Amino acid sequence: MGQCYGKVNQSGGNEGTTTTVVVSADRDETSVQSANGAANVPSVKNTPARSSSQSPWPSPYPHEVSASPLPPGVSPSPARTSRGSTPRRFLRRPFPPPSPAKHIKASLVKRLGGKPKEGPIPEDRGTEPEPEQALDKNFGYGKNFGAKYELGKEVGRGHFGHTCSARGKKGELKDQPLAVKIISKAKMTTAISIEDVRREVKILKALSGHKHLVQFYDACEDANNVYIVMELCEGGELLDRILARGGRYTEEDAKAIVVQILSVVSFCHLQGVVHRDLKPENFLFTSGGEDADMKLIDFGLSDFIRPDERLNDIVGSAYYVAPEVLHRSYSLEADIWSVGVITYILLCGSRPFWARTESGIFRSVLRSDPYFDDLPWPSVSLEAKDFVKRLLNKDYRKRMTAVQALTHPWLRDDSRPVPLDILVYKSVKSYLHATPFKRAAQKALSKALTDDELVYLRAQFTLLEPNRDRSVSLENFKMALARNTTDAMGESRVPDILNNLGTLAYRKMYFEEFCAAAISTHQLEAVEGWEQIAFAAFEHFEQEGNRVISIEELARELNVGPSAYSFLKDWIRTSDGKLSLLGHGAEAISLSLDTKLDLSLSGQLFGLQQPAAPFPPLLLSGKYPLQWVFVTYVDCIFLDLSSVLPVTLQGLWIQAFANTAVASVMVGSPFYSTVLSFETNPALLVDGFWFNTSVEDLSPIILLWVA
Template sequence: MGICHGKPSEERPENPNSEEAPPISSTPKQSKFPFYSPSPLWISRKSSPATSTPLRILKRPFPPPSPAKHIKALIARRHVSVKPNGAAEGSVGLDKSFGFSKNFFAKYELREEVGRGHFGYTSSAVAKKGEIKGKEVAVKVIPKSKMTTAIAIEDVRREVKMLRALSGHKNLVEFYDACEDEDNVYIVMELCKGGELLDRIIARGGKYNEEDAKAVIIQILNVVSFCHLQGVVHRDLKPENFLFTNKDEKAPLKVIDFGLSDYVRPDERLNDIVGSAYYVAPEVLHRSYGTEADMWSIGVIAYILLCGSRPFWARTESAIFRVVLKADPSFDEEPWPTLSPEARDFVKRLLNKDYRKRMTAAQALCHPWICGSPDAIVQLDISIFKLVKSFICTTALRKAALRALAKTLMPHEISYLREQFSILGPNKKGYISMQSFKSAMMKNSTEAMKDSRVLDFADTVSALHYRQMHFEEFAAAAISVLLLEGSNGWDQRARQAYDLFEKDGNRPIMIEELASELGLSPSAPVHVVLQDWIRHSDGKLSFLGFVRLVHGLSARPKV
């Protein structure tokens, strides 16, 4: 529930009388650590989007409504029941029994505190018995008195369930045990002694070189792609929630703190607002999001690693939300002009405000900036399930258009699709069936995948009656048109694909037939809308119609 396994927050001085972040330096070059001064990364340790926004002078008499007000109220209600008069209610009637082991102090000896968060603290401990006897561990202690809502209790229950199910990935903190008594819940995990990623960034004076940043990002992508395949979205990815196992410069990185995580299917959207203000994705603030929100947070982390400052900065939390929703990050100031085009493109593809044009974790691991690294482990990408299902259910005309578009794919895009096709296990003749999707999922299944009901979604694809699919057809089926549109040179690519379509797939088509292809009932308004889709000279699909067709856009007129 937002607790970090790092050093105590007292080691980072803050002004207890101020809720504003330190001001941005107008001359950042004067700072010895340019990242440290203008970017108060530790502010989320003490305050969160649930804290109040400071008063400020407004230039306009009637400013637009603050996006912070309802966001903070929602987050507050997640953990504190509030009476109409504003006073917090007690937790009378809430069942705070988790069914965990009751003999914590017989099994573990608590030692010094190593971190403190919003809802508890973390201490080191030594196991006194069992398989890990004599091993030093980390214990996350969550007081039951802090669990004042059913949601807060469920968060703890779900965190333990997720840690138990996902434990074993090399970049995820190892889970050992969960205990409880009348006062607390104790979550026993691996003790990481290397400190937070945040501390390493500050120690480097604010930034990493490209190769070192890439090594960190690959580890983050590896574990996040694993979580997303299981149907788990972390929802609080930030440098504070990544720990190094030891002090060595090349020590493995581990993600921690699943207190705000949740299950989500590819065809579902979450709507509760959680996370840390600087790393929250725009669609989270709009209350409709999925695993793409984690990819935005990774984009923010990558931006910080490469240039030493935040992509979105403001003095108050209300202003932070505005900037995240409206502003674009800068790639013009140093050191961006001196970084590789691949690194800049990688970050831009993650910080796209349209989540549909954002790379998935598996796609990011095949990006030219990352591709070729021996440490990058590409997982099955659940997003292709939706795309293939849509392709199978679409019209013959759109399939022909997508096949033409597939012929324009770049080498790294083909590499990603070949990775996915290989994971699906083609037979000796190089074909996959719809059952291949379910079989590939089962090979990577954990209890988390069952709880997230991702397997149920896989069933909807494997149950489709469709012939076997070779790689060329799979490439057309698994194309994310919106992702391609978000890359450089989309107009040129679309025109190239249309030229190929003209040679192989375009044909004369009546408006009535096109309406039928699109699932529209023939009517005068529909005829007017579809006029632009058909070239009047020969009755074939126009370039505009082709682009709309590959997008799968509805031609239904607005009422």
């Protein structure tokens, strides 16, 4: 795939040295990771030359160098004379300033319990080169492929191997038509590519029991190849049928395709498997009939993923890759983006993001929005367009899950069973660990939901098989997960999320509270009419008709007495002690960029304990106003500089307290965004800046430094 590069510009002056990085994506030197292989991402450094006179550090060489004496009788060469010639310059670069990245990384390793590798001190072998360690290409699979199967003609070819038809010679698969994926060991040149093959076979073995998933039979190997024996699909690729139709499906035919895709994707996600390469080429039809079932194939780029884990390696196909994959921080939502791209192609016959080069495609994915004005979109139903837009939302938090997409009005079918959604478990976990104020706010939002949003929640509540009194407890969540378990669920440690639902062992949750716990405020913001839902929730608190929420109204809703008023004042810090609709669940503080802001946050605001160490200041320099917003009910801390153009941030890095887990650090603008890592010491010049992370992962909080 691609990688986003930065160009470094350095200049010195009397006031000090300013270092900025202009984020750029204008590179064509990219590569795509294909099936069963690692991405070859080039690392490019583009640092302009600089003379030593511009350096803020003194040169180690003198400005005048005496000439070496010549033997008697030898005249000096004209080239060695300085008379009338340009004085020589010494262009050796000075040493760069020390980077704090190593210190930050060391503190993180210490905090996480990392220890230095133990082992004998290597002996000095002089100039003798150390031999390269041979790669272990023994997979432990059966060696008797030729005795069990008879290969036929080739039916497909990829970068790392090819697929052939085959037939079983004996056993249960005797005379049965099969497909064999043959992966050459000679092309497994790295440990990563070998591990990709092991993981693909492990995932195919672990996933079983879904009608739209290709069936795995066996894995064999010999000295040259690895053989993966699977079900043979003779109906061709989905891409071939799209091209045969002239690039466009009717809405009804597209629905049938999308339902099958979402069905198998929701199954994989519940088992903790992210495919990472969903595209029309990886969906095969079982036969040539128009109503033939589809099968998902090619798990070469797939991986197991824990419920709260985020991946950072860039894999997939350029046209179908999600923005957060290019940001190097993604989860199951990346597959949903790919489904949105496929749906867009089915409905109009063209790609939503296109460019002549791969880097251009990446820029389009990051910056552009799909077009819905050209033909045939004016004739497409509003439900279909809303469906595609909610799948292609660049904010992954606002994107629908596969199960939610199946209950969308465009695809809704009451006769079709709705699968269990792992998002319900994540949402209930966050709800149980939230502050009382946030839980009350979510209850108010749930009471304002429309019937379309309640369809999904009712289906999920029914899958938990409530007790006779229409309540659910921890046992209901356990049994619902057990009914859908496979070996893959154990590999991805999905059941571990039940450990965070322990409080449900001592209490019951009825449907009304379940709706409050299972909703996602991020996803609600993507729904048309979100403002009306938020206003209805605000009116649930505000009962006096004066458009503000007073301390007394908040205390009455939370069922607390006057003794808690001082505690509630920490939530409402306005001068009049009231909360308006604009400040519902959030506090905005205006300040100037040329001041220091001492972060004196209330631990109760986020349900966190105050750290032992004092909060360091946030140093901002400039002349533009900004707003620092603490949003309580959407679980994030948000620094909004989108209205400040331009803003120069110098020496940007993250300072974290002990026991602090960093979910993601984002730097971006309406035109570009990327992720910073701890191993870099970037200085950025961007059009806008925003910082986002999940509050529930913070203990106690993450601080942003701009120095």
